[in-house]
Amino acid sequence: MPTITKLVPEETVFFLCDVQTRFKNAIFGFDELVLTIGKMLKVAKVLEIPVVVTEQNPKGLGNTIPDIDLPSLGPLLLATIEKGLFSMVTPEVKALLHERPQIKSVVLFGIESHVCVLQSALDFIEAGYNVHVIADGVSSCNKEEIPFALARIRQSGGYITTSESAAFQLQRDAGVPGFKSFSNVIKEEKDNTVRALQKLLQYRAVL
DSSP, rough: OOOOOOOOOOGGEEEEEEEEEGGGGSTTHHHHHHHHHHHHHHHHHHTTTEEEEESSHHHOOOOTTTTTTTGGGGGGEEEEESSSSSSSSSHHHHHHHHHHOOOOOEEEEEIIIIIIHHHHHHHHHHTTTEEEEEEEEEEEESSHHHHHHHHHHHHHEEEEEEEHHHHHHHHHTTTTHHHHHHHHHHHHHHHHHHHHHHSSEEEEETO
């Protein structure tokens, strides 16, 4: 029987990978990708899920695009980490996770799917974490790369899901007091969700 892995808010960290200014005109479906990221950060705020952001060589590639409202996260933003490694699993990230032994699951979104996202997923899996990649929250310069990267992650034991599916897994219960705030986010993001799914999932039949 396969192992069943579920997302639990208290055991989860969101990782936003390298969505920087210099990539804006190069990445397939960049605007739709940013819509999904915005939704995931709203979910993080409602469910109080911490977020770690990385930036690949920001001196050359710029910082995280201002469309992504990181300051609104407040203390939920654990760190914005500069890196040279393609993987997000840097010494700083290892230290953050070491300080939080309750964390079991990592939710990944960002770019590029076949480089930094893939290598991050493999390293997190190797380190013993349950890795959930948001299919409508990752992309690459060449869209043809994306389904093969996601397939590689799945072959290695990662889980491929969508932003809305992951959000509802984390919410779990419509009977709790905070559900109205969560439901409002889902309703507010309905059109953006459709737009992102139609743009970013149309080439992923390999999955």
